Amino acid sequence: GTCEIFDPPVSYWCSKDPQGGGTPGKMGFRLPTGVRVKEGQLVNGPYSDVSQAVLHVYRPSRWASWMFEVANYSAATSTFAFGRGGFQGARGADTGGDFFIEGVLEELDSPGEFFFNETSKRLYLFFNGTGAPPPSLELNAPQLETLVNISATRWSPAVNITFSNVSFTATTPTFFAPHAVPSGGDWALARRGAVFAEGTVGLTFDGCTFDRLDGNGLMLSGYHRNATVVGSDFSFLGGTAVALWGRTNETASDGTGGPAAGIDGTDGNHPDFTLLEGNTAREVGLYEKQASFFFQAKAVRSTIRGNVFFNGPRAGLNFNDGFGGGDELANNLIFSTCRETGDHGPINSWDRQPYITTTRTGTPSVVMQWRSIHHNLIMDNFSPQEDVDNDDGSAYYDTHHNVLVYGSTGLKSDYGGHDNHHHDNVYVYVDVAVATWKAEMQRGHADYFYGNKVILRKETVTMQPGVCIGPGKAVIHGNQYFTKTGQVKECEMALAKWQELGNDINSTVSLLPTAGEIVSWASDLLGVGVPEPAFV
Numbered sequence: 001g002t003c004e005i006f007d008p009p010v011s012y013w014c015s016k017d018p019q020g021g022g023t024p025g026k027m028g029f030r031l032p033t034g035v036r037v038k039e040g041q042l043v044n045g046p047y048s049d050v051s052q053a054v055l056h057v058y059r060p061s062r063w064a065s066w067m068f069e070v071a072n073y074s075a076a077t078s079t080f081a082f083g084r085g086g087f088q089g090a091r092g093a094d095t096g097g098d099f100f101i102e103g104v105l106e107e108l109d110s111p112g113e114f115f116f117n118e119t120s121k122r123l124y125l126f127f128n129g130t131g132a133p134p135p136s137l138e139l140n141a142p143q144l145e146t147l148v149n150i151s152a153t154r155w156s157p158a159v160n161i162t163f164s165n166v167s168f169t170a171t172t173p174t175f176f177a178p179h180a181v182p183s184g185g186d187w188a189l190a191r192r193g194a195v196f197a198e199g200t201v202g203l204t205f206d207g208c209t210f211d212r213l214d215g216n217g218l219m220l221s222g223y224h225r226n227a228t229v230v231g232s233d234f235s236f237l238g239g240t241a242v243a244l245w246g247r248t249n250e251t252a253s254d255g256t257g258g259p260a261a262g263i264d265g266t267d268g269n270h271p272d273f274t275l276l277e278g279n280t281a282r283e284v285g286l287y288e289k290q291a292s293f294f295f296q297a298k299a300v301r302s303t304i305r306g307n308v309f310f311n312g313p314r315a316g317l318n319f320n321d322g323f324g325g326g327d328e329l330a331n332n333l334i335f336s337t338c339r340e341t342g343d344h345g346p347i348n349s350w351d352r353q354p355y356i357t358t359t360r361t362g363t364p365s366v367v368m369q370w371r372s373i374h375h376n377l378i379m380d381n382f383s384p385q386e387d388v389d390n391d392d393g394s395a396y397y398d399t400h401h402n403v404l405v406y407g408s409t410g411l412k413s414d415y416g417g418h419d420n421h422h423h424d425n426v427y428v429y430v431d432v433a434v435a436t437w438k439a440e441m442q443r444g445h446a447d448y449f450y451g452n453k454v455i456l457r458k459e460t461v462t463m464q465p466g467v468c469i470g471p472g473k474a475v476i477h478g479n480q481y482f483t484k485t486g487q488v489k490e491c492e493m494a495l496a497k498w499q500e501l502g503n504d505i506n507s508t509v510s511l512l513p514t515a516g517e518i519v520s521w522a523s524d525l526l527g528v529g530v531p532e533p534a535f536v
Contacts, residue, residue, distance in 0.1 A: 145214075434463070434476065
């Protein structure tokens, strides 16, 4: 079927009626077959030769970008039939969105662009300068997609390898390399990187530079223990900066005679106790827009601490599943994410597909250990949705003592999400404090929202009735709300009236604070000093 374009050819979205956004009665993954371009849109067309052409197409809502080769082209009707491609995202659609074309000589129309004719072996360059290129001009043509390959096993791992102050640069694009769907999230990924490692203990990158790499930067695949990335810089990457991607039985028999489920992670063939500390990452996802500074699938107990992440096309950090848990995100600065996509946040998670691990209790369980997100400064200043977007089934998140700036919602749960706790945070200019969608919690598994300062753009604490009713309704209390009028509604009634019914006890509402008060709250919460203004 359609999912044979993935390697291995399995995906959560290839099941019928997948939960969390699937179309009833349809397989979740499907693709458009081509595009007919309106007259005048391709101003340099028609094209004489499309044998090297690549169409970069956004999925609707800009959830991902697809790349397609051209199988057939009609100059008369300006119609392109898609060839190989479309596997660069896990979520399909019947139609595409906005697009651009590369790999045709006629589009060589801007300084800095080039076209290499693979048949004639001739390179065309639109020189970015005055006059002819000087004789001293150097052009670099990367030939490798992987610069370092460490391949071992969990039974015989590579131990204590350290890269210190090493620069990695100039690799080839990998968006047409084989992609797979790591787990039940929206992402498809190439299990590749400029540095690829599998089967290590104590692997360390200290003070390294990953720059101008046209695929992923660092791929930690399969078994790893105590991998460390500290004081390193990632910039101008075609894909994701650091990706953790463990293995389960994607294609092996699960012993029941049924299709391979790939849910058993108890063999430990995954990254564990990974540390990212004191790194910077920017300008990632230059080619594949489903890219992040940090991506995790089938990995546990990662610590992401004291990093600065900015300028990315999609989420800054993405947890593709609820595999194991026990992760910590602390003391990071994250801003200017989701610059080229929609329906996301600086931190994103999914948990649609259960996995069995021993992380929580030491015995096999599908319940993950709590993930802790604390003492971060996060600004959702592009395409704002939530600073922490706990999407589609996400559970067991403890989000506390953060400063979260902008966004539509403070706490979000949807499509079966539960056990999502937000407390002691400062939310700066959000639309509503708590929102759920198709997430009717069971007793004992409610969301919690308490001890927060919430500066609201609107005069509404809650959105959707699941917050307000039922045995697992959200537990909300002890918050300070701030609005333009000093009034706020909760569950469609005035806060005071809602409190008379025994809800949201000890919460208050006041007028908007000053900018100085907001800065003071943030500095106190994060433990950073605010310098006195300097006058010259």
